[in-house]
Each structure stands twice: as C-alpha cells, then as structure tokens.
Amino acid sequence: MELTKEQFIRDFKDQLHRDFIVKINESTDEERFLALAHLIKKYISTPWLERRHDLIEEDVKTAYYFSIEFLPGRMLETNLLNLGILDLVEDAFKDVDVDFSDVVNAEKDMALGNGGLGRLAAAFMDSLATIGAPGFGNGIRYKYGLFKQKIVDGYQIELPDAWLGTDGNVWETKKPHSAVEVKIYGKVYLYPNGEGNFEPFYEDPTILRAVPYDIAQIGFQNGVVNNLRLWDVEIPESEEDKYRTIEDRRKIEDITNILYPDDSSYEGKSLRLVQEYFMVSAGLQTIIKNYLKTGKDLKDIHELVAVHINDTHPALAVPEFMRILMDDHGVVWEDAWNSTVKVMSYTNHTILAEALEKWDCNLFKEILPRIYQIVNEIDSRYVEEVSGKFPGKIIENTRIIRNEKIHMANLSIIGGHSVNGVAKLHTDLLISDVLNDFYQIYPEKFNNKTNGIIVRRWSQISNPLMSAEIDKLIGKEWRSDIHQLKNLEKFITDEKVLNEFYEVKKENKKKLAAYVKETQGIELNPDAIFDVQVKRLHAYKRQLLNLLHIIKLYWDIKDNLDIDMVPRVFIFGAKAAPGYRFAKSVIKLINEVANLVNNDESLQDKLKVVFLPNYNVTLAELIIPASDVSEQISTAGKEASGTSNMKFMMNGAITLATLDGANIEIKDAVGDDNIVIFGMNTDEVYDHYEKHDYNARKLFEENPTINRVVKTFIDGTIPNSQSEGQEIYDALIRHNDEYFLLEDFESYVNAQKYINDIYQDKIRWSQMALNNIANSGRFSADDTIRLYAEEIWNIKHN
Ligand code: H2P
Structure with a gap:
C-alpha cells in the first residue's frame, strides 16, 4: 500500500489518541499494539468489504475451507509484511523512540489449534489471499485456545489460555446481523410435501444462535483481503426464557468454550459433535444464503461453491449441505446429491486409526436427528449403488454406518469428489493400504497435495x-x-x-x-x-x-x-x-x-x-x-x-x-x-x-x-x-x-x-x-x- 512514514506516524498518534486518550510517550506497549492493529484494520477495511461484494456480484467461484483448528499465532508482523509496510513501521517506531519488538510481544498468540493441522489451515488462509484466490475460512471462535503449558516439578500442568481477554481479539469484527440459527437435539418428523420431497417438523429442538466473527486475511502485497470466519454461540433472544440459571446458560456457552473437549465421557463426546455440527451448519447456511443472492439455481451451486473438509471434523458438511438444499429449499435428493459431491472435497491428515473419527449412532441420533436420517439414506444409497459391482467385503469396509458407528472419513469420501493426502508417501499409503478399498471404487478421487509453509x-x-x-x-x-x-x-x-x-x-x-x-x-x-x-x-x-x-x-x-x-x-x-x-x-x-x-x-x-x-x-x-x-x-x-x-x-x-x-x-x-x-x-x-x-x-x-x-x-x-x-x-x-x-x-x-x-x-x-x-x-x-x-x-x- 502507498504510505509515507510521516503519514503513518500521524495516523498512529491519532489512533492512540482516539483509542486511549494518551500521547505516544505515555502509552503502554499493549496500547500501542492495539492502536496499531486498529489502524491496520482501518487501512484494509475497503478492500475487505469490496472483496465479499465483488465475489458475489461477479459470480466468482469461491472455496470455503472448514477446519476445527486455525493456528495463526501472532498476526501483527505478518499483516504488516503483507501490506508492504513492515520496514516502514519499524523505521517509524525508531523515529518516535518506541521499541517495535516490545509492541510485537504485546500480542497474544492465537492458538486455536493443536499442531501441524491447525498451523496448515492458517498458512492456507495466508496463501489463498496471496495467490489472489477467493478462499475463505470457517472455524470456531474458542474462548480458550490450546492450554497454556507450565512445567512444575517436571510435570506438565495445563492452564486455560484465555487469549480473548476481556475485550476480545483485536483482529476480529463481530457481525451480529449475519447470525444464523442452528438446531440440535429434539425430535424430527417428516411430512411428504407432494413435490417428491419431505417437510421436516422439529419437536422441541435446542436452537442456538451462531454469531460470526470475521478476521481479515491479507494477501502478500497484492491488495487482496480474504476472510476467516469464526463462529461463536449465543442464546437466541426468543429462547431466553428456557435458560433461567447460570448453569443452564453455561451449557450453551460451553459449546464454543474449548478446543477439543475431553471426549472420554459421554458429555465430552456430545459436546464435540455439537461443536462440529454448529460450525458446519452455520457456515453452510451462510454460503447458501450468499449464493442465492446471485439469483442462480441451487442445483448449479457447485459451479460457484467449493467446500473443503479439513480432516474429518467438518465431515458433517456432507449431510448438512444435503439438508439445507432439500429441507430449506426444496431441491430433490438426486440434484442435491449431485451438487454435494461436486462441492465437497476432503483432506486426510493421518493414518492413525485413533484420529479417524467414528460416532456412536445413538449419540449421533440424539443430537442430530435429521442429519442422522440423511446419513442413513446416503449410506443405503451408497450400498445400493456399489453392490454387485464390488466384493461384499469392500462394501462393508467402506460404508458409512457400520457396527452402530458412523465413520466420518467414509462419509467425507463418499460425499465428495476429492480425497488428498498431505505428502507423497502418505497419499501412497492411503491408496495402497488405509483407504485401498475406497481406491478400488473411486480411483479418480485420490490425489496428493504435499503440505507447505508460509515461507515469508x-x-x-x-x-x-x-x-x-x-x-x-x-x-x-x-x-x-x-x-x-x-x-x-x-x-x-x-x-x-x-x-x-x-x-x-x-x-x-x-x-x-x-x-x-x-x-x-x-x-x-x-x-x-x-x-x-x-x-x-x-x-x-x-x-x-x-x-x-x-x-x-x-x-x-x-x-x-x-x-x-x-x-x-x-x-x-x-x-x-x-x-x-x-x-x-x-x-x-x-x-x-x-x-x-x-x-x-x-x-x-x-x-x-x-x-x-x-x-x-x-x-x-x-x-x-x-x-x-x-x-x-x-x-x-x-x-x-x-x-x-x-x-x-x-x-x-x-x-x-x-x-x-x-x-x-x-x-x-x-x-x-x-x-x-x-x-x-x-x-x-x-x-x-x-x-x-x-x-x-x-x-x-x-x-x-x-x-x-x-x-x-x-x-x-x-x-x-x-x-x-x-x-x-x-x-x-x-x-x-x-x-x-x-x-x-x-x-x-x-x-x-x-x-x-x-x-x-x-x-x-x-x-x-x-x-x-x-x-x-x-x-x-x-x-x-x-x-x-x-x-x-x-x-x-x-
Ligand atoms: C497432522 C499430521 C502431520 C501433518 C499435519 C498437517 C495431523 O499434524 O500428523 O504429519 O503435517 O497434520 O497436514 P500434527 O501431528 O502436527 O498435529
């Protein structure tokens, strides 16, 4: 971006003054960091806004990367570098006698991830913007990131990472007007609607309000600003009467509290599944809503929308996409399925069995009654489609519902057009061993994409x-x-x-x-x-x-x-x-x-x-x-x-x-x-x-x-x-x-x-x-x- 050092110093002083009513020499490093972040947001607000509008208006196909983890770490320096003003700002700070590294150190790590998986997702956000591709992220705004580790007497102690503090994340912008509702639990009945489809009726569902928080993803010196959207849960106003005690409210708030709730208990497992559905449903509803603004037919949605399932956690995207198309918009199964498979793609990140998610049918049915019906239907249609063409053992190994469990990798593979591993050897092993049964059925779906890093x-x-x-x-x-x-x-x-x-x-x-x-x-x-x-x-x-x-x-x-x-x-x-x-x-x-x-x-x-x-x-x-x-x-x-x-x-x-x-x-x-x-x-x-x-x-x-x-x-x-x-x-x-x-x-x-x-x-x-x-x-x-x-x-x- 075009900016002189003198102009920057004026802008920065102004920002500090307005945000905190302080002069630069009396300000703390935290105030300086916050003011600088606010200023960056101001600098990018126009391209950020225009990006979203342009994509909708110009019918540009957009990819949406769904991930339960995003691990960007600190964002200040990356944002300045990508804007092309990192050196200028460092220099300007010298002129006004502020130690830039102290300002950098005032930022908390945004650690909404465990390790490589989340870091890769964050890297891809940067890269998508950098190559000027329309690619947006969808995830969860956890109140607590990955725990803070302390070592006491040689032992690991886990402390909560309250990274949002009391004021939230400076890079995010809350978008209450884009909130959507997500339904879980309750019972669901289907009534034929006379047009070959069913009208679902929900009895006593829990209704959640999903509120998006957007974080700008700035491309490397190219003027592009993409969006990472993280979803937070709230109790809808219309439902407030149902939650009279703090305890009741907390049950809802817990949904976006922590990354990877301990899933050794039934409650923990339920919470995880709710998290996964919450993110996927909120994200997809928004994508479809935006698509409809183009005035195009829903059965062609795959021409403008790609949805990526990063590891199995967002695999519910498959049945949820079907649900929205069919239940909310009356698309018939065949058309909905045709689009879903063309829209969805999936990355596998590990061959360890422990990480290939499986959900108990009973738990799944209780939390997601309508989605369960759809998964069942996908499963039986799949079996019907492949039976007679492949040995029974292969069909049994690849179907979604087996031994009273829902196999999320299988759902992702059947419901999408692409499965990729993350290094050559890994993809080879998927093909020759771990997913070999699938490879025999769908060889064309398999491909390799070796991981990469943000070299900058x-x-x-x-x-x-x-x-x-x-x-x-x-x-x-x-x-x-x-x-x-x-x-x-x-x-x-x-x-x-x-x-x-x-x-x-x-x-x-x-x-x-x-x-x-x-x-x-x-x-x-x-x-x-x-x-x-x-x-x-x-x-x-x-x-x-x-x-x-x-x-x-x-x-x-x-x-x-x-x-x-x-x-x-x-x-x-x-x-x-x-x-x-x-x-x-x-x-x-x-x-x-x-x-x-x-x-x-x-x-x-x-x-x-x-x-x-x-x-x-x-x-x-x-x-x-x-x-x-x-x-x-x-x-x-x-x-x-x-x-x-x-x-x-x-x-x-x-x-x-x-x-x-x-x-x-x-x-x-x-x-x-x-x-x-x-x-x-x-x-x-x-x-x-x-x-x-x-x-x-x-x-x-x-x-x-x-x-x-x-x-x-x-x-x-x-x-x-x-x-x-x-x-x-x-x-x-x-x-x-x-x-x-x-x-x-x-x-x-x-x-x-x-x-x-x-x-x-x-x-x-x-x-x-x-x-x-x-x-x-x-x-x-x-x-x-x-x-x-x-x-x-x-x-x-x-
Ligand atoms: C995982 C794999 C890594 C891979 C990374 C990103 C799950 O990360 O194990 O081999 O590079 O995804 O694809 P990690 O172990 O760091 O949590």
Missing part, C-alpha cells in the same frame, strides 16, 4: 539476520519469489559466504540462549550443536527415541570424561494432550533427565537438555532459526507429512530423519548428502506388522547398549520419576515397543555420530545448511494452495 514468515519475519544475508547475495526478489532462493547454490563453495551463514546461525543461537537463560536459568554454549525436536508430543513422533540417545550420550561421557565430542544441546518443545498419560510421562522424564544432566558438573557442559514450556508459534519463531539439527524421527509411515521439517530446512538446519512423510521430499530436494537418514523404511515397518516378528525384549536382552539405556529408567539413576520410568520401561519391553524405537536405535545413534563428525568440518556443515536453504522454496504453501485451487476446487487465482 519462517524467513523474513522469524529470521531477519539470515534474510539480510540472502539479500546481500542474491538481491531482494526472493522475498516475493521464493524460488529465487535457488540462486544461493552459486555460493556453495564460497567459504566467505559459508562463514557468514555460520555466524548468522550463531547469532540466532545466542538469542535463543539468552531466552533460555532468562526463562530457565540454564546456560547454553552457542558453539554447541543445537539439536531440536519441537512438535506435539506423541508416541509415534518418538521424542522418547531422542531421549534414549541422550541417555546413551550421558553414559558415554560418564564412562570417558575425556570423550571427544562437540558439545550438544538438546532442545524440546511439546505439549501432551491432557488425557494422554504416556506422553505426559515422557515429558516428566525429559525434564528429570535434563535436571540430572544439567547439574552434573563432571559432564563439563558437553551435554545440556532443555525442555521449553508452552511451545507455540511464537516460540517456534525463536527456536527454529537457532537450530542446527532438525529431529524428524517418527516411525516410518506414521507422520503424514510434517511441516516443521520444512521450516527447519529453510532456516539452514540439517534434517535428521526417517524416511517418513515429507522428509522424503526434503531428501529429494537437497540430495542424499545434505540430509541424514536413518532407521527402517515403511516397507520394513509393514513387514514387521505382517510377520508379527518384532521382538523388543530380544533386542533389549542381546544389545548391551540398549540394555543399559533402557534400564536407566528403572534403576534409580534418574531421580523423582520411578513410576513414569517404570511405565516407559513397560511400554518398551513388556508391551513390545509399538513404534520400534529399539529397532531403530543403533541406526539413530550412528546417524547422530555422523552429525557430530561433520559438524566439526565447519565448511562442510555450512554447505549442507546453505543447500537446504537454497532448496526450501519448493515447500511454499503458496504453491501447494495453487494446486488445491486448480486441481480440487477449480477456482481462479493470479
């Missing part, structure tokens, strides 16, 4: 030092055309350049070390290798394998205090789901091993272990630029894609990885010499499954290193963790090590030794790092989303 955020915003270095070498065009990073390859033998990149990394390490010192009181040596694993804590991601290796190093040093090794700092960041006991035990053990190691002077600082609490997007922005080694060590076949792996490589960390998810594509991008691969591949893992021949106890008994390391969990070496140590020992030995840590252990240790060796050759290491940076452009989410736009949604982009 993970370089220009989070790593300004590296970005400046790149500018010096190849000019600034890479900032808007990431593929130009490839030009860095020219410098791969230039020792001066390599040294400079090494120094940049060291500066970033010092910055992280300062944070660790300040928050944890642990001193880190910036010449040590910073070896990092940050991601959701889950057994398949194998943080425990990392810990086994740390224990091995601990014993190696204790055995030989003169051991020749580059000092190593292991850094972890990970939240464990509140009900996930094993994951919490791993956190406890990492922390206790950290205590043991960090306080043992005999190790002479050769080994340090840091667990950074409350890992989130903001912390990632500090950690990733400071990392030397990127731990991507999941059991082959289990990590659908991974996206932190892409962020690390872009920041010049060397990937230490199994052949899993997008690691394989990173290897293809950088070449075998610039990545360190270890462990079993997917075929070998599957071979164990087939032959049932894995024997962890044997490895434990026959391999002295494994034996010693694993026994460390139960022999008292690690203090204060007897029961957790026993639990981990049991998981590995008594329960036969589900994720093959012990089988991959040797190979992992060797890979780590190799890392230790090459790090000593500074030039070689820096070459590898530079190669990674130069080849990271292919993981841009802008490119990924272009493929979604072209191959799945058929929407236009620039």
Whole structure:
C-alpha cells in the first residue's frame, strides 16, 4: 500500500489518541499494539468489504475451507509484511523512540489449534489471499485456545489460555446481523410435501444462535483481503426464557468454550459433535444464503461453491449441505446429491486409526436427528449403488454406518469428489493400504497435495539476520519469489559466504540462549550443536527415541570424561494432550533427565537438555532459526507429512530423519548428502506388522547398549520419576515397543555420530545448511494452495 512514514506516524498518534486518550510517550506497549492493529484494520477495511461484494456480484467461484483448528499465532508482523509496510513501521517506531519488538510481544498468540493441522489451515488462509484466490475460512471462535503449558516439578500442568481477554481479539469484527440459527437435539418428523420431497417438523429442538466473527486475511502485497470466519454461540433472544440459571446458560456457552473437549465421557463426546455440527451448519447456511443472492439455481451451486473438509471434523458438511438444499429449499435428493459431491472435497491428515473419527449412532441420533436420517439414506444409497459391482467385503469396509458407528472419513469420501493426502508417501499409503478399498471404487478421487509453509514468515519475519544475508547475495526478489532462493547454490563453495551463514546461525543461537537463560536459568554454549525436536508430543513422533540417545550420550561421557565430542544441546518443545498419560510421562522424564544432566558438573557442559514450556508459534519463531539439527524421527509411515521439517530446512538446519512423510521430499530436494537418514523404511515397518516378528525384549536382552539405556529408567539413576520410568520401561519391553524405537536405535545413534563428525568440518556443515536453504522454496504453501485451487476446487487465482 502507498504510505509515507510521516503519514503513518500521524495516523498512529491519532489512533492512540482516539483509542486511549494518551500521547505516544505515555502509552503502554499493549496500547500501542492495539492502536496499531486498529489502524491496520482501518487501512484494509475497503478492500475487505469490496472483496465479499465483488465475489458475489461477479459470480466468482469461491472455496470455503472448514477446519476445527486455525493456528495463526501472532498476526501483527505478518499483516504488516503483507501490506508492504513492515520496514516502514519499524523505521517509524525508531523515529518516535518506541521499541517495535516490545509492541510485537504485546500480542497474544492465537492458538486455536493443536499442531501441524491447525498451523496448515492458517498458512492456507495466508496463501489463498496471496495467490489472489477467493478462499475463505470457517472455524470456531474458542474462548480458550490450546492450554497454556507450565512445567512444575517436571510435570506438565495445563492452564486455560484465555487469549480473548476481556475485550476480545483485536483482529476480529463481530457481525451480529449475519447470525444464523442452528438446531440440535429434539425430535424430527417428516411430512411428504407432494413435490417428491419431505417437510421436516422439529419437536422441541435446542436452537442456538451462531454469531460470526470475521478476521481479515491479507494477501502478500497484492491488495487482496480474504476472510476467516469464526463462529461463536449465543442464546437466541426468543429462547431466553428456557435458560433461567447460570448453569443452564453455561451449557450453551460451553459449546464454543474449548478446543477439543475431553471426549472420554459421554458429555465430552456430545459436546464435540455439537461443536462440529454448529460450525458446519452455520457456515453452510451462510454460503447458501450468499449464493442465492446471485439469483442462480441451487442445483448449479457447485459451479460457484467449493467446500473443503479439513480432516474429518467438518465431515458433517456432507449431510448438512444435503439438508439445507432439500429441507430449506426444496431441491430433490438426486440434484442435491449431485451438487454435494461436486462441492465437497476432503483432506486426510493421518493414518492413525485413533484420529479417524467414528460416532456412536445413538449419540449421533440424539443430537442430530435429521442429519442422522440423511446419513442413513446416503449410506443405503451408497450400498445400493456399489453392490454387485464390488466384493461384499469392500462394501462393508467402506460404508458409512457400520457396527452402530458412523465413520466420518467414509462419509467425507463418499460425499465428495476429492480425497488428498498431505505428502507423497502418505497419499501412497492411503491408496495402497488405509483407504485401498475406497481406491478400488473411486480411483479418480485420490490425489496428493504435499503440505507447505508460509515461507515469508519462517524467513523474513522469524529470521531477519539470515534474510539480510540472502539479500546481500542474491538481491531482494526472493522475498516475493521464493524460488529465487535457488540462486544461493552459486555460493556453495564460497567459504566467505559459508562463514557468514555460520555466524548468522550463531547469532540466532545466542538469542535463543539468552531466552533460555532468562526463562530457565540454564546456560547454553552457542558453539554447541543445537539439536531440536519441537512438535506435539506423541508416541509415534518418538521424542522418547531422542531421549534414549541422550541417555546413551550421558553414559558415554560418564564412562570417558575425556570423550571427544562437540558439545550438544538438546532442545524440546511439546505439549501432551491432557488425557494422554504416556506422553505426559515422557515429558516428566525429559525434564528429570535434563535436571540430572544439567547439574552434573563432571559432564563439563558437553551435554545440556532443555525442555521449553508452552511451545507455540511464537516460540517456534525463536527456536527454529537457532537450530542446527532438525529431529524428524517418527516411525516410518506414521507422520503424514510434517511441516516443521520444512521450516527447519529453510532456516539452514540439517534434517535428521526417517524416511517418513515429507522428509522424503526434503531428501529429494537437497540430495542424499545434505540430509541424514536413518532407521527402517515403511516397507520394513509393514513387514514387521505382517510377520508379527518384532521382538523388543530380544533386542533389549542381546544389545548391551540398549540394555543399559533402557534400564536407566528403572534403576534409580534418574531421580523423582520411578513410576513414569517404570511405565516407559513397560511400554518398551513388556508391551513390545509399538513404534520400534529399539529397532531403530543403533541406526539413530550412528546417524547422530555422523552429525557430530561433520559438524566439526565447519565448511562442510555450512554447505549442507546453505543447500537446504537454497532448496526450501519448493515447500511454499503458496504453491501447494495453487494446486488445491486448480486441481480440487477449480477456482481462479493470479
Ligand atoms: C497432522 C499430521 C502431520 C501433518 C499435519 C498437517 C495431523 O499434524 O500428523 O504429519 O503435517 O497434520 O497436514 P500434527 O501431528 O502436527 O498435529
């Protein structure tokens, strides 16, 4: 946008004055942040408004991305960068003597997500706007984001993340006039309406008011502003008499209170299903209402509307779309179904059975009586359509209702025209294994879309030092055309350049070390290798394998205090789901091993272990630029894609990885010499499954290193963790090590030794790092989303 520094300073002072009646030098950082955010909203209000109107008026096909998670983190810098005024504002703040980074730090993380899934959804919002595609988000405005993690005595403690504070989210705009009603519970009766359709009659439903809050999604320096719409629940005025006590009201308000309510109880399960339906119904009603403004026939809606089901949580979009078309607008089943399948598409994000949602029919029927009828009908028509054409077993495996459960992935696949995995290997596994039955029926629906990242955020915003270095070498065009990073390859033998990149990394390490010192009181040596694993804590991601290796190093040093090794700092960041006991035990053990190691002077600082609490997007922005080694060590076949792996490589960390998810594509991008691969591949893992021949106890008994390391969990070496140590020992030995840590252990240790060796050759290491940076452009989410736009949604982009 066109703006001078002087004009900006005037606008900003004005905004502060009007919002808070303060002068700039008396204002707090929070006031400054809020005023700046308000000013940004003012700058974009016209394109934001026009965008919506233009799309409706000009009959432009629009994609709607439905996701139960959106994880943008802080938005200030991204918004300024995308508006093209980040440098200008930083500069202006210097002129008025305000520390810009303090203003940035006044923003709370918007953490309406768990990990990669939600972060990807937020990235796609940015990319959609950046490629100028009409793509809007739909989600839930949770009052509490993902819990805030504290570590007390080594244990994870979960505190509510009241990110909205008392004044709400500064980026959002409440749109009460666009509220819609959503019906749940009650009974439903169908009366034939004489036109081949039914008129439903609802008896005693619970009626919810869904109120949208819109958040602008600003494209990168292109004037486009898309919309992310998050839905909040309220009690409709007409229903107020029904809710006389605070307790009654709370039951309704709870619906949008928290992300992923604990679903171990019936109430928790019900709440989750209500959340899913609430978001989907409110979103779809609005989409259809807007479509009708074009004056076109509803049976052609697929020509202007695409709806994306991000993971199975929004799968109710399929029957809800049918319901609205049929019940509210009288479209007959066949036409409604034809449109629904053309409108819907679905992304699968995991092959883990636990994450493929299934709902108990009784619970489903109770909460969503009309939707249940429709799902039933979809299911029986499906069976009718495929029977005789495919073996009974395949039909049984793919139908929606089976064993009194509703299979949401099956609903998404049958009810849509596209199913995609999120990395090549993952899609191959869906096709060959997990969804093979479906593949036989609908091969044309399957496609791959390897994940991507917002390259601007993970370089220009989070790593300004590296970005400046790149500018010096190849000019600034890479900032808007990431593929130009490839030009860095020219410098791969230039020792001066390599040294400079090494120094940049060291500066970033010092910055992280300062944070660790300040928050944890642990001193880190910036010449040590910073070896990092940050991601959701889950057994398949194998943080425990990392810990086994740390224990091995601990014993190696204790055995030989003169051991020749580059000092190593292991850094972890990970939240464990509140009900996930094993994951919490791993956190406890990492922390206790950290205590043991960090306080043992005999190790002479050769080994340090840091667990950074409350890992989130903001912390990632500090950690990733400071990392030397990127731990991507999941059991082959289990990590659908991974996206932190892409962020690390872009920041010049060397990937230490199994052949899993997008690691394989990173290897293809950088070449075998610039990545360190270890462990079993997917075929070998599957071979164990087939032959049932894995024997962890044997490895434990026959391999002295494994034996010693694993026994460390139960022999008292690690203090204060007897029961957790026993639990981990049991998981590995008594329960036969589900994720093959012990089988991959040797190979992992060797890979780590190799890392230790090459790090000593500074030039070689820096070459590898530079190669990674130069080849990271292919993981841009802008490119990924272009493929979604072209191959799945058929929407236009620039
Ligand atoms: C999940 C997968 C990742 C994938 C991401 C986005 C569910 O994220 O496990 O492999 O990259 O979706 O597609 P996560 O584990 O980080 O919660």
